[in-house]
Amino acid sequence: MFDFWQGAEGLPVYGHMIRAMIVYFYIFIIVKVLGQRSMSSIDALDFIFGVVIGDILGEPLTDGELPLAGPVGAAAMIAGLHLSLSIFALKAPRFRRVIEDEPIVLMKNGKILHKELRKAKITLEAFLMDLRLNNASDLTEVDYAILEMNGSISVIKKSNFESVTPNDMQMNVANKGYSSVLIEDGRIIDANVQKFGTLDWLRDQVHKHGFANPKEIFLMTVDESGQIYTSPKSNNTES
Incomplete structure (x- = not known):
């Protein structure tokens, strides 16, 4: 009766069809648990996850003699490991650079x-x-x-x-350039701050933008024209 789950020699067509439905909805649930990030961009970690999950759950779909319990458990283990690494990367910015590559500037100030x-x-x-x-x-x-x-x-x-260009309006505008992160999740990025000023300069900018200290800021960036963007930490950004 449960040959579709335990596996059997000469598994009938309906058994393979039941297995296909189980695997499909199982992967759907895994993707929903992991979140939209895994679908919006494919980095090295997501690529490894996709390849391994596909290999683990793909084989029992074609080989009816293999029990389904083992691959399903292994897929759950891989999904849990993938989710744990993603959460740990959010909590530890230094570890994040181990599993996520830094952006590489290929062209700067118009020069390749x-x-x-x-x-x-x-x-x-x-x-x-x-x-x-x-x-x-x-x-x-x-x-x-x-x-x-x-x-x-x-x-x-x-x-x-840029679109609707100041050039068309005969206006000279300073180039914005590449934005650098000054504060990320309340943590000061010292290497980037030194490119634009001192820590005292940063504290002045924090106060000018209405914050008591950097820990209240989720993200602060500055471009080469000096334009500063800030986004506060808030658990109630939407009402």
Whole structure:
């Protein structure tokens, strides 16, 4: 009666169909538990998870003699490990850099960084293709190009060439450049602060933006024009 679960030689077609439904809804539940992050971007950790889960649960679908309990338990173990690593990475920023790659700046101030392209193993042709896909075929308009952790390339255009351009209105606007994180989840990023000022300068900026101390800030960034963005820590951002 439960051959579809325990496995049997010559498992009938309906047994394989029942197994397929079980695996489908099981993976659906796993994805919902892990959260939308695993579907929105594919980084190294998510890629490993997808490959392993597919291999574990794919084999019993084709081999009716294999019991289903073992693969289902193994998939649950992998999903729990994946979720634990993701949560730990959120709690420990230093550990996060072990499992998530830092963004790589491939183009800075309109100049292509050849060494960074080689480091990222990206050919010039592939780089130019990505710029075209980002509607940045004219290199003179590009200020920054960054290889993000999920493998995609994001483009920051020079301010004079953004949509509804100040250039069309004969206005000279300072280039925004690449935004640097000054405070992340209440923690000061000292290396980035030193690029723009001192800790006293940062404290002044914190107070100017209405915060008593950095621990009240979830994210503070600054671009090369000096424009500062802040987002407070809050558990009740929505009413």
